[in-house]
Amino acid sequence: MVYTANLGFPRIGSGRELKKATESYWSGDLTEAQLIEEAKGLRAHNWQLQKQSGLDIIPSNDFSLYDQVLDTSVMVGAIPDIYGWNGGPVSLETYFAMARGTRGRAGGDLPALEMTKWFDTNYHYLVPEFTQDQSFALASTKPVDEFLEAQALGIRTRPVLLGPVSYLLLGKTVGAEFDPLALLPSLLPVYAEVLQRLASAGAQWVQLDEPCLALDLGPEAQDALKQAYGALAEASGGLDIMLTSYFGGLGESLETVLDLPVSGLHLDLVRAAEQLDEVLAAAPSELTLSLGVVDGRNVWRSDLETILDRIAPAVKARDTDRLVIAPSCSLLHVPIDLDMEEELDPDLRSWLAFAVQKVEEVTILGRALNEGRDAVADSLEASAQAVKARRSSSKIHDAAVETRLQSVTRDMARRSSEHSIRRERQQRSLNLPAFPTTTIGSFPQTSDIRKARAAHAKGHLSHDDYQAFLRREMEAAVRRQEEIGLDMLVHGEFERNDMVQYFGEQLSGFAFTRHGWVQSFGTRYVRPPVLYGDVSRPQPMTVEMTAYAQSLTDRPVKGMLTGPVTLLQWSFVRDDQSRAETCRQIALALRDEVADLEQAGIRAIQIDEPAVREGLPLRRAAWRAYLDWAVECFRLAASGVSDETQIHTHMCYSEFNDIMDAIAAMDADVISIETARSKMELLEAFTSFRYPNEIGPGVYDIHAPRCPEVQEMTDLLRKASERLDARQIWVNPDCGLKTRSWDEVRPALANMVEAAREVRTHAA
Incomplete structure (x- = not known):
C-alpha cells in the first residue's frame, strides 16, 4: 500500500x-x-x-x-x-x-x-x-x-x-x-x-x-x-x-x-x-x-x-x-x-x-x-x-487593471533627480538636525484601542464615535512624541489591525479570514490575506488620518504604507499568474496613495518593505530576475513624487550582504534597519557597500521587554558613526512599537532622544 x-x-x-x-x-x-x-x-x-x-x-x-x-x-x-x-x-x-x-x-x-x-x-x-x-x-x-x-x-x-x-x-x-x-x-x-x-x-x-x-x-x-x-x-x-x-x-x-x-x-x-x-x-x-x-x-x-x-x-x-x-x-x-x-x-x-x-x-x-x-x-x-x-470566475479578472499595467513606462519607476540633489531639497523643506530621531510607525495598541476596534467591528460603536476616539488617540500620541523630543513624528497607526491586513481590506482582489491565524514568531500571529484577484485602489486609504495628525503639529509627520513586495509576500498569493505581475498591480495601487499623501501636504512617506530579502529565491540563479521586478515595483510605487518629498523604507531581521546593489537601486531617501540585536553587525553590509543614501540603524530591540539605557544606545550610535558619514545617520528603534506598552515606550524613546543629542553634541 x-x-x-x-x-x-x-x-x-x-x-x-x-x-x-x-x-x-x-x-x-x-x-x-x-x-x-x-x-x-x-x-x-x-x-x-x-x-x-x-x-x-x-x-x-x-x-x-x-x-x-x-x-x-x-x-x-x-x-x-x-x-x-x-x-x-x-x-x-x-x-x-x-x-x-x-x-x-x-x-x-x-x-x-x-x-x-x-x-x-x-x-x-x-x-x-x-x-x-x-x-x-x-x-x-x-x-x-x-x-x-x-x-x-x-x-x-x-x-x-x-x-x-x-x-x-x-x-x-x-x-x-x-x-x-x-x-x-x-x-x-x-x-x-x-x-x-x-x-x-x-x-x-x-x-x-x-x-x-x-x-x-x-x-x-x-x-x-x-x-x-x-x-x-x-x-x-x-x-x-x-x-x-x-x-x-x-x-x-x-x-x-x-x-x-x-x-x-x-x-x-x-x-x-x-x-x-x-x-x-x-x-x-x-x-x-x-x-x-x-x-x-x-x-x-x-x-x-x-x-x-x-x-x-x-x-x-x-x-x-x-x-x-x-x-x-x-x-x-x-x-x-x-x-x-x-x-x-x-x-x-x-x-x-x-x-x-x-x-x-x-x-x-x-x-x-x-x-x-x-x-x-x-x-x-x-x-x-x-x-x-x-x-x-469573473471575480478574479479586472480589464481596467490590465489596461493600466500595459501603460506603465520605465520613467514611472524613476525619481526625477539623484539622491544628492533630493537630499538638499528635503533638508531645506524639513529642517531636521543631525542624527534626526523618529520611530518606525506604530505605537502601543492598548486594550482600550483593541476594545474600541472590536466594538466598532460589531456595530456597538458608531463610525463617527470610533473616528473621534481614534483622533483623540492620535492627538495624545503626537503630544507624547513632541514631549519626548522626536524630530519626525508618526500618527501611531491606531486604526490599523495589521500592516498588511489594513491595506488589503481596502484594496480590491484581497479577501480576509476571521480565524486564519499563522505564527510569525513566538506569540506574534498574523492573518495573511488571500490575494485572489486583480488589485486596484478604490479610494484613498491613509490620507485622512495622516493629514489630521500633521494638522496637529509643526513637525513633519510621516505617511505610513506597506510596500508592494511585502503586501505580496505576506499574503497567500494567487497562483494563476506570475508573482511579478501581481506585485506590479499592487505597486500601481500604492502609487496612487503616495500621490494623494503628497497632495495632502505630507512631506515624508515611509513605504515599508521588510519582506524584500525574505522573497529572495533560495537558489542564486533565480535572484536577478526576482530582484529586478521587486526593485521595479518599489520604485513604481515611490517615484511619482517631487524631490522635496522624502521617501523612507524599513527592513528588519534580514541578511542584506548579498542584495546590497538591489537595496541601493530601490533609491529610498532613508532606510531604517534592525541592528540592535546584532549590535550593529547588520550595518556592515551597508558600510562595505558604501551605501549612498541615509540610514536609520535601529538602536534598541523593541521585541524585548526592557528599556535600554542612554549609554547603550549612544555606544551603538558611535559604532554607526565609525562606519557611516554622520549626515547619513537617523536614530530610531528596530521596528514598530504596537506590541509594547506606553510605560515601556516613553522611557525608551526618551533615552533614545537623549542618546541622539549626545552624539549630536559630540559630532559638532
Missing part, C-alpha cells in the same frame, strides 16, 4: 490557545505547570485530529512553545554563557530569556537571541550562537517525551528533528570567524543519543529535516551531509531515517543525498515538480520516497486528479510500500481549519484548503492510490469543479 503522512501541524490552536496561555504565563496569571498542561492538551488535540483523518504517519515534536530552532539549541545545550546555564535541564525561564530577553532581572537585563526569517517564509527563528570552542550536551529530551506522550494516547508518531547540518548552517559564530560545520563532530553524539532514546522508546522512524538542501550547497556542506548521516545511520539503534527536504529541489545535492544511508527521502514536488523524474531514475529501489504533492505554503485547494496523473510514473516504477504521499512541507505556514470561515464568500471558500483540509487531501490521494479512483470519485469531482470554477 501507499502510505500517507504529515510533516508538521500548526501548533497555535484554532482559538490561539497557545498565544493566550504563553502570554498569561509571562504576565504571571498562569503557572508553569498550567502552561505545560495547556501545551499538552494542544498536542493531544492535533494528534487525535490527524489520526481521525486517516493519516498513516503522524508527526510529533513539531510542537514548540516558541520556535523549533530554539528548541533544537536547548536540546543540544547550545546556550550562550550570558544566560547563566550551568548544565542539566534548561529551565523555562532560561528558554524564554533566550527568546525574548529579560527586564529587571538581578544582574542586569538580558538581550534575546538574534531573530531572522526561516528561509523564504514569514516565519522567524531564533538564530543559534556558536563559539569556536562550543561544546554540546543533551539538555532536553523533548523529542522523546512528546513521542511517549503520543504513545500513551495510542498514537505511534514519527518524531521530527531539525537536521544537524541545517541547524549549524542556520547559526552564527561569535567571538571569531569560523565555519560552523567544523562543530559537526561534537554535535553528532547528541543527535545520536536522541535517536537511540527514541528507538528505545519504540519509535520506528524519525524525520530529520534538512531544509538547507534547497540552497546552493558547496563541497563542505555536501561532505558534512555524508559525515552526519553516515554517523547517525550507524548510531540510530535501528531507527529508520526519513531525510526531509522542502522549499525547493535538491539540485546539485541530488547525487550526494541518494548516496546517504537513510531509509527514506522526502521531496517537495510543489516547489520543484521537475525533480521527480530525475529521482525516480537514480534512487535505489529500497529507498522510500515521500512525495510532497499538497502545497504546505499556500491555501489553494489541490487539483487532485492532476496530482494523481503527475505521480503515476512513481506509482508504476516503485514498490508502493516504499511510497508516501504528504504535503510539500510542514503545515505550520497555513491556517488551521477552513470550516471556521463561515463568513467567507462561498465561491472563494470553495477554492481554499487550510491545514485540516490539506491533511484530508493527502488521505484522499492515498485512498485513490490504494483503492482506486472510483473509491473517492466524489472528492475528485469536487476538486476538479472547484479548480475549474476558480479559473473562469
Whole structure:
C-alpha cells in the first residue's frame, strides 16, 4: 500500500490557545505547570485530529512553545554563557530569556537571541550562537517525551528533528570567524543519543529535516551531509531515517543525498515538480520516497486528479510500500481549519484548503492510490469543479487593471533627480538636525484601542464615535512624541489591525479570514490575506488620518504604507499568474496613495518593505530576475513624487550582504534597519557597500521587554558613526512599537532622544 503522512501541524490552536496561555504565563496569571498542561492538551488535540483523518504517519515534536530552532539549541545545550546555564535541564525561564530577553532581572537585563526569517517564509527563528570552542550536551529530551506522550494516547508518531547540518548552517559564530560545520563532530553524539532514546522508546522512524538542501550547497556542506548521516545511520539503534527536504529541489545535492544511508527521502514536488523524474531514475529501489504533492505554503485547494496523473510514473516504477504521499512541507505556514470561515464568500471558500483540509487531501490521494479512483470519485469531482470554477470566475479578472499595467513606462519607476540633489531639497523643506530621531510607525495598541476596534467591528460603536476616539488617540500620541523630543513624528497607526491586513481590506482582489491565524514568531500571529484577484485602489486609504495628525503639529509627520513586495509576500498569493505581475498591480495601487499623501501636504512617506530579502529565491540563479521586478515595483510605487518629498523604507531581521546593489537601486531617501540585536553587525553590509543614501540603524530591540539605557544606545550610535558619514545617520528603534506598552515606550524613546543629542553634541 501507499502510505500517507504529515510533516508538521500548526501548533497555535484554532482559538490561539497557545498565544493566550504563553502570554498569561509571562504576565504571571498562569503557572508553569498550567502552561505545560495547556501545551499538552494542544498536542493531544492535533494528534487525535490527524489520526481521525486517516493519516498513516503522524508527526510529533513539531510542537514548540516558541520556535523549533530554539528548541533544537536547548536540546543540544547550545546556550550562550550570558544566560547563566550551568548544565542539566534548561529551565523555562532560561528558554524564554533566550527568546525574548529579560527586564529587571538581578544582574542586569538580558538581550534575546538574534531573530531572522526561516528561509523564504514569514516565519522567524531564533538564530543559534556558536563559539569556536562550543561544546554540546543533551539538555532536553523533548523529542522523546512528546513521542511517549503520543504513545500513551495510542498514537505511534514519527518524531521530527531539525537536521544537524541545517541547524549549524542556520547559526552564527561569535567571538571569531569560523565555519560552523567544523562543530559537526561534537554535535553528532547528541543527535545520536536522541535517536537511540527514541528507538528505545519504540519509535520506528524519525524525520530529520534538512531544509538547507534547497540552497546552493558547496563541497563542505555536501561532505558534512555524508559525515552526519553516515554517523547517525550507524548510531540510530535501528531507527529508520526519513531525510526531509522542502522549499525547493535538491539540485546539485541530488547525487550526494541518494548516496546517504537513510531509509527514506522526502521531496517537495510543489516547489520543484521537475525533480521527480530525475529521482525516480537514480534512487535505489529500497529507498522510500515521500512525495510532497499538497502545497504546505499556500491555501489553494489541490487539483487532485492532476496530482494523481503527475505521480503515476512513481506509482508504476516503485514498490508502493516504499511510497508516501504528504504535503510539500510542514503545515505550520497555513491556517488551521477552513470550516471556521463561515463568513467567507462561498465561491472563494470553495477554492481554499487550510491545514485540516490539506491533511484530508493527502488521505484522499492515498485512498485513490490504494483503492482506486472510483473509491473517492466524489472528492475528485469536487476538486476538479472547484479548480475549474476558480479559473473562469469573473471575480478574479479586472480589464481596467490590465489596461493600466500595459501603460506603465520605465520613467514611472524613476525619481526625477539623484539622491544628492533630493537630499538638499528635503533638508531645506524639513529642517531636521543631525542624527534626526523618529520611530518606525506604530505605537502601543492598548486594550482600550483593541476594545474600541472590536466594538466598532460589531456595530456597538458608531463610525463617527470610533473616528473621534481614534483622533483623540492620535492627538495624545503626537503630544507624547513632541514631549519626548522626536524630530519626525508618526500618527501611531491606531486604526490599523495589521500592516498588511489594513491595506488589503481596502484594496480590491484581497479577501480576509476571521480565524486564519499563522505564527510569525513566538506569540506574534498574523492573518495573511488571500490575494485572489486583480488589485486596484478604490479610494484613498491613509490620507485622512495622516493629514489630521500633521494638522496637529509643526513637525513633519510621516505617511505610513506597506510596500508592494511585502503586501505580496505576506499574503497567500494567487497562483494563476506570475508573482511579478501581481506585485506590479499592487505597486500601481500604492502609487496612487503616495500621490494623494503628497497632495495632502505630507512631506515624508515611509513605504515599508521588510519582506524584500525574505522573497529572495533560495537558489542564486533565480535572484536577478526576482530582484529586478521587486526593485521595479518599489520604485513604481515611490517615484511619482517631487524631490522635496522624502521617501523612507524599513527592513528588519534580514541578511542584506548579498542584495546590497538591489537595496541601493530601490533609491529610498532613508532606510531604517534592525541592528540592535546584532549590535550593529547588520550595518556592515551597508558600510562595505558604501551605501549612498541615509540610514536609520535601529538602536534598541523593541521585541524585548526592557528599556535600554542612554549609554547603550549612544555606544551603538558611535559604532554607526565609525562606519557611516554622520549626515547619513537617523536614530530610531528596530521596528514598530504596537506590541509594547506606553510605560515601556516613553522611557525608551526618551533615552533614545537623549542618546541622539549626545552624539549630536559630540559630532559638532
